[in-house]
Amino acid sequence: MTTLPATLVEAEALQFARAWIADCLGHNNPVLEVIDAARQERGRALFRAAMKRSALHHPFMMAEIVYFARHGFEIAHLTLKELIAERTDRGEPLGAVLGSYLIETIHPRLPRRGRTKEQFFFQNLAIYILIEAVMERFGLKATRNQTARRRPSACSIVTEACNEARLGRRFTEKAVEAIFWRYLPIDAGRPVAAGTRFADGTPDDYRGRGLLD
Numbered sequence: 001m002t003t004l005p006a007t008l009v010e011a012e013a014l015q016f017a018r019a020w021i022a023d024c025l026g027h028n029n030p031v032l033e034v035i036d037a038a039r040q041e042r043g044r045a046l047f048r049a050a051m052k053r054s055a056l057h058h059p060f061m062m063a064e065i066v067y068f069a070r071h072g073f074e075i076a077h078l079t080l081k082e083l084i085a086e087r088t089d090r091g092e093p094l095g096a097v098l099g100s101y102l103i104e105t106i107h108p109r110l111p112r113r114g115r116t117k118e119q120f121f122f123q124n125l126a127i128y129i130l131i132e133a134v135m136e137r138f139g140l141k142a143t144r145n146q147t148a149r150r151r152p153s154a155c156s157i158v159t160e161a162c163n164e165a166r167l168g169r170r171f172t173e174k175a176v177e178a179i180f181w182r183y184l185p186i187d188a189g190r191p192v193a194a195g196t197r198f199a200d201g202t203p204d205d206y207r208g209r210g211l212l213d
Contacts, residue, residue, distance in 0.1 A: 010152035013138040017161035020130055025165070051079040062097045069101065073121075123167065127176065128183040131158050132192045142192075143177050155180055 055062040068076035080101055087094055094102060104110055134154040135142055144153040159176045185206065188198035197203055 009138050009140065010157065013134050013140060013152065013154070013157045014161060016137060017130060017134055017157050018164065020133065021161055021165045021167075024126065048075050048079050048082070051076060052083060055079065055083060059095070059097055062095070066097055066101045070104075120169070124179045125183065127158060127162065127179050130161075131155060131176070131180050132187070134158060135192055141195075142180050 051065055055065050065076045065079060069080055080098065083098060084094060084102055087098070093099075131142060131154045134140060134157055138154075140152060140154045140157070142154050144151055144156060155176045156173050159171050159173045162171045162176070184193060184196065184198055185202065187193050189201040193199050197206075
């Protein structure tokens with residue numbers, strides 16, 4: 001953690017964020033490339049393969065993937081379609097969870113949810129990881145209040161770096177802050193959550209949110 005004046009911290013933090021994004025975009029690594037909206041297809045393929053392995057590991061994992069598919073997660077839907085096709089081709093039973101999902105998909109009167117919500121899912125997750133890295137490395141708070149907008153925050157730095165990189169959409173600081181708050185519960189009890197309601201872990205009254213809410 002640096003102890004430099006805010007202006008120097010801001011300059012160093014912005015340079016770090018720029019380099020981090022450039023590293024994501026420049027390496028032949030699908031996991032890193034997903035920060036770029038135009039290059040997410042390879043990341044989706046890897047994620048789909050991982051979901052298939054998880055689905056085959058335990059019925060509860062299969063049920064979670066079905067849940068995501070029902071709530072608009074296109075990759076989950078494609079994963080289940082592949083599993084259905086592969087098992088059918090081999091003459092294997094689908095099992096209770098997969099069989100139930102197949103019946104739902106061919107039911108003529110069940111409502112279909114739109115499957116476009118995950119368009120920026122990977123990119124948003126990568127941005128959250130970058131916010132966390134900037135906070136940890138430079139000692140910056142995640143957000144800044146309205147009376148101190150001149151002072152940098154991790155979200156203000158990441159907003160500027162993302163817009164400079166032209167990642168397929170225009171970011172506002174408010175939108176980046178929303179990404180931070182959306183994913184913060186996964187780090188409940190960790191340093192990144194200090195000063196928030198998740199500082200000491202997940203609150204008893206927290207009921208969670210769906211992956212794509």
